[in-house]
Amino acid sequence: MTELSMLFGMNPQDVAEILEEIGVLLEIQGENPFKTRAYSNAARAIEKLEEPLDALVRENRLKDVRGLGSSTREKVEELVLTGNLKFYEDLKAKTPPGIFEIMEIPGLGPKKIKALKENLDIDSIEKLKIACESGKVAQLSGFGAKTEKKILEGIELRKEFSARHSMSAAWAIATPIIEALRAHEDTLRCEIAGSLRRYKETIGDLDFLVSTKSPAAIGDYFVELEAVKKVLLKGETKISVLLDRGIQADLRMVSDKEFPFALNYFTGSKEHNVEMRRRAIQKGLRLNEYGLFRSKQETRDQSLLVNCHTEEEIYAQLGLDYIVPEMREDRGEFEDAEKGQLPRLIEWTEIRGSLHNHSNWSDGRETLEEIARFMRDELGLSYWAITDHSKSSFQANGLDEERLRRQVEEIRKLNSALRKEDDGFELLTGTEVDILPDGTLDFDDDLLAELDVVVASVHSSFTQPEKKMTERIISAVKNPNVTMVGHLTGRLLLMRKAYAVDQKAVIDACAKHGTWIELNCNPRRFDMDWRLWRYAVSKGVKCVINCDAHANDHAAFLRLGAHQARKAGLRSKDVINTLSLADLKKELAST
Numbered sequence: 001m002t003e004l005s006m007l008f009g010m011n012p013q014d015v016a017e018i019l020e021e022i023g024v025l026l027e028i029q030g031e032n033p034f035k036t037r038a039y040s041n042a043a044r045a046i047e048k049l050e051e052p053l054d055a056l057v058r059e060n061r062l063k064d065v066r067g068l069g070s071s072t073r074e075k076v077e078e079l080v081l082t083g084n085l086k087f088y089e090d091l092k093a094k095t096p097p098g099i100f101e102i103m104e105i106p107g108l109g110p111k112k113i114k115a116l117k118e119n120l121d122i123d124s125i126e127k128l129k130i131a132c133e134s135g136k137v138a139q140l141s142g143f144g145a146k147t148e149k150k151i152l153e154g155i156e157l158r159k160e161f162s163a164r165h166s167m168s169a170a171w172a173i174a175t176p177i178i179e180a181l182r183a184h185e186d187t188l189r190c191e192i193a194g195s196l197r198r199y200k201e202t203i204g205d206l207d208f209l210v211s212t213k214s215p216a217a218i219g220d221y222f223v224e225l226e227a228v229k230k231v232l233l234k235g236e237t238k239i240s241v242l243l244d245r246g247i248q249a250d251l252r253m254v255s256d257k258e259f260p261f262a263l264n265y266f267t268g269s270k271e272h273n274v275e276m277r278r279r280a281i282q283k284g285l286r287l288n289e290y291g292l293f294r295s296k297q298e299t300r301d302q303s304l305l306v307n308c309h310t311e312e313e314i315y316a317q318l319g320l321d322y323i324v325p326e327m328r329e330d331r332g333e334f335e336d337a338e339k340g341q342l343p344r345l346i347e348w349t350e351i352r353g354s355l356h357n358h359s360n361w362s363d364g365r366e367t368l369e370e371i372a373r374f375m376r377d378e379l380g381l382s383y384w385a386i387t388d389h390s391k392s393s394f395q396a397n398g399l400d401e402e403r404l405r406r407q408v409e410e411i412r413k414l415n416s417a418l419r420k421e422d423d424g425f426e427l428l429t430g431t432e433v434d435i436l437p438d439g440t441l442d443f444d445d446d447l448l449a450e451l452d453v454v455v456a457s458v459h460s461s462f463t464q465p466e467k468k469m470t471e472r473i474i475s476a477v478k479n480p481n482v483t484m485v486g487h488l489t490g491r492l493l494l495m496r497k498a499y500a501v502d503q504k505a506v507i508d509a510c511a512k513h514g515t516w517i518e519l520n521c522n523p524r525r526f527d528m529d530w531r532l533w534r535y536a537v538s539k540g541v542k543c544v545i546n547c548d549a550h551a552n553d554h555a556a557f558l559r560l561g562a563h564q565a566r567k568a569g570l571r572s573k574d575v576i577n578t579l580s581l582a583d584l585k586k587e588l589a590s591t
């Protein structure tokens, strides 16, 4: 399952992925090819569906879909209706955890994995690496020296990439564990530390911290948690485990007196810690994970401890205002904290709506009315822009001029109907218009001028040289009808690198032309990156925190996006979509 579906329920792509994976796992276990092929056929059939999958299931019409047999159909139904599939869970439990890691290596399909397991007893990356290095893999029939070399390269690449995880996957796995730890009667305090607490855009491992008088009891309880798949190390105060999907976690258990110091140390970043220690030493003190000590040497001597009950008190002892975890990256926060000049950061509850979103007119899930009612009635937002794809994004069912005009009509009608119930909310009209390879836009200016919001984004020709790409985007920035640039670099974290673009040049152009820049808060994107916002804001460029929603549940990304903005040091006045509907409309009219 992808991390998004863990948060927000099943969509057809998730279901197809699971079917595909079942086929692969069965094949690795030596199931007959007819059976395994049935699963990949079923996956194809689900991917090609033209109607919403949940409707087909609810109306019992899945049996009319070609490519699904009765057994695969029942599994799809179970998945859609319950969000779970026992057959799949059992199958995963029967598979050695190392096999999932091997499956991530490019070029190793189920047949090869099966051969490795049967002939060389390989069920982990470590064993695979040793076998390759000793030349045993090359000797297997169907492998050869070239394949062996490619496998070794794949193992290296995997170390670089999949050792990290997306933030939403990490939160989805960490949250129930934090709750379970907090529920234990011997837990005094419990927090997540590390990069997840700092809302780093990708996460290496999880770091849990508990203060307790009974570390043994907490440790025994932790390793028995449902989420823990394998114990890697079990010491008295530190435990390392492997969780679902190969995510690693450390749990540290400390006394309650040590807790604030350990929390500060294990929250990091490393660079932030180094500067904290330096500042402590300057004051004749020693700071480490156990405490702050009146000492010139490294020590843990409790009689020298400067008592602090919270992290706030540690910062205060060092003459600093409290620095929130998001900002602990040693990128200027100390200078600000010292002078009492830390910004008052944006809170996610200050966001009043998102200005880049899709509906079922292009590749989104819900109708205009379902979207409006959800955002207004469930989330209490003030506005929501519908910016479906333009015609060149045909793979996303982009709208042509005629459909867009019809959509605008429909949004106006819907707004006047909604206004009768409650006039505090409006759907805004818009488009996410493609910036074509030559820098022109996919719609004419006349049409763009009629819309409330125009997001201009690159969705094609990603391999242009930097200069060409930068000029391409800047041509869009210069167009007075363009409200903002969407996902500036096109990066997909851990999947696809950013295309080559001079981001500072684009920022400068935005400053000159009054064009806004989006902080796309889909956890796969977080684009523009938090490191660049200070520069942008210093140039007077406004940020828009958009969730690029393709389903109503994606509104939850706004919270993660706000944390990215906090990492960047943004205040609510730097972010356009904290404005009220009336003020936003004034801004839209004047830009």
Ligand code: DGT
Residues within 6 Å of the ligand: 193, 194, 195, 196, 200, 202, 203, 204, 205, 206, 207, 265, 266, 267, 268, 269, 270, 271, 273, 274
């Ligand atoms: P990650 O896991 O790669 O996403 O990043 P972090 O920041 O969670 O790093 P991790 O899990 O290796 O360690 C957690 C924190 O512990 C880290 O943010 C700072 C602290 N820490 C770990 N190793 C060192 C070190 O060698 N020196 C210092 N000063 N702090 C360290």
Ligand code: CA
Residues within 6 Å of the ligand: 194, 195, 196, 204, 205, 206, 207
């Ligand atoms: Ca970590």
Ligand code: CA
Residues within 6 Å of the ligand: 194, 205, 206, 207, 250
């Ligand atoms: Ca760690």
Ligand code: ZN
Residues within 6 Å of the ligand: 356, 357, 358, 432, 548
């Ligand atoms: Zn979009």
